[in-house]
Amino acid sequence: YPDTCRVPRVPRMLYPKAHVLQPTRVDVLLMTPWFAPIIWDGTYDSAILNAQFKNTTIGVVVFAIKKYVVFLKLFLETAEKYFMVGHRVIYYILTDRPADVPQIPLQEGRRVVILKVRNYTRWQDVVLHRMEMISNFSQQRFLHEVDYLVSADVDMKFSDHVGVEILSSLFGTLHPGFYASDRRRFTYERRPLSQAYIPEDEGDFYYAAALYGGSVAEVYRLATACHQATLIDKANGIEAVWHEESHLNKYLLYHKPTKVLSPEYVWDERMLRKPPYLRRLRYVAVPKNHAQIRSR
Numbered sequence: 583y584p585d586t587c588r589v590p591r592v593p594r595m596l597y598p599k600a601h602v603l604q605p606t607r608v609d610v611l612l613m614t615p616w617f618a619p620i621i622w623d624g625t626y627d628s629a630i631l632n633a634q635f636k637n638t639t640i641g642v643v644v645f646a647i648k649k650y651v652v653f654l655k656l657f658l659e660t661a662e663k664y665f666m667v668g669h670r671v672i673y674y675i676l677t678d679r680p681a682d683v684p685q686i687p688l689q690e691g692r693r694v695v696i697l698k699v700r701n702y703t704r705w706q707d708v709v710l711h712r713m714e715m716i717s718n719f720s721q722q723r724f725l726h727e728v729d730y731l732v733s734a735d736v737d738m739k740f741s742d743h744v745g746v747e748i749l750s751s752l753f754g755t756l757h758p759g760f761y762a763s764d765r766r767r768f769t770y771e772r773r774p775l776s777q778a779y780i781p782e783d784e785g786d787f788y789y790a791a792a793l794y795g796g797s798v799a800e801v802y803r804l805a806t807a808c809h810q811a812t813l814i815d816k817a818n819g820i821e822a823v824w825h826e827e828s829h830l831n832k833y834l835l836y837h838k839p840t841k842v843l844s845p846e847y848v849w850d851e852r853m854l855r856k857p858p859y860l861r862r863l864r865y866v867a868v869p870k871n872h873a874q875i876r877s878r
């Protein structure tokens with residue numbers, strides 16, 4: 583496995599030093615209680631991070647099953663503008679419609695790999711089986727080809743910088759609808775029969791399934807565990823309330839992420855009003871007609 587824990591050597595660089603008595607942000611939480619940084623604008627220096635992650639290859643796992651292929655063009659075009667600029671990137675496009683994948687001009691060091699996968703009639707099965715497919719392709723390909731994996735929803739666009747500041751062994755993103763909520767309001771799976779069950783008195787955050795990732799080894803473990811959990815649920819005749827997102831939340835409760843992304847990294851301008859402490863919107867939902875896009 584790639585040695586993502588190794589401390590990299592950086593060259594001589596000139597930058598303003600941090601001030602211990604002048605915190606970069608005082609309006610938001612910058613650290614989880616288990617000392618994982620929460621990534622907000624103004625807290626990091628991209629030049630230092632880019633030097634640290636200089637020889638890193640990032641794999642993007644993006645599903646475009648059935649009608650969702652229509653989102654690929656904007657997703658890829660905006661990713662070329664904002665996502666991991668200057669780094670090696672492989673876009674793994676998992677689709678049942680390879681002929682409908684648009685050809686987008688890519689920057690140097692970046693390429694598209696189309697992986698043909700089966701589809702499912704129910705959209706719930708499409709999203710649940712993302713975990714199985716990530717698990718299988720991790721063993722087959724990802725482990726040998728990239729250092730980090732980023733799983734991203736396709737019905738989104740990048741609208742500002744998303745770079746190596748997000749990379750860590752295991753990272754999740756604060757769901758934009760729940761970052762300020764009490765844990766009892768989180769839409770975790772609440773039925774004890776499900777493997778995704780989380781009791782009312784537990785929970786750190788509600789994480790969004792639209793953007794998470796980590797080292798390939800960690801994402802492989804996560805996806806395999808979530809897939810196993812969905813199989814057990816299926817055998818017990820239950821389906822978690824928010825599908826793979828419910829299982830993701832259960833996994834991240836007991837495998838604490840090593841970085842947490844602020845809602846800058848998953849936002850929905852249609853659903854939410856931007857609060858002042860959200861200085862930048864980096865990855866935002868593209869409006870869609872749920873019934874239309876999810877139908878056959």
Ligand code: UDP
Pocket residue numbers: 644645646647648649650705708709734735736737792875876
């Ligand atoms: N998806 C897909 N085809 C489908 C349903 C879902 O490719 O028919 C993939 C796609 O990548 C999508 C993700 O699964 O972004 C999650 O589904 P969706 O975005 O509809 O969920 P939401 O963000 O609305 O909760």
Ligand code: MN
Pocket residue numbers: 735736737738792
């Ligand atoms: Mn989505």
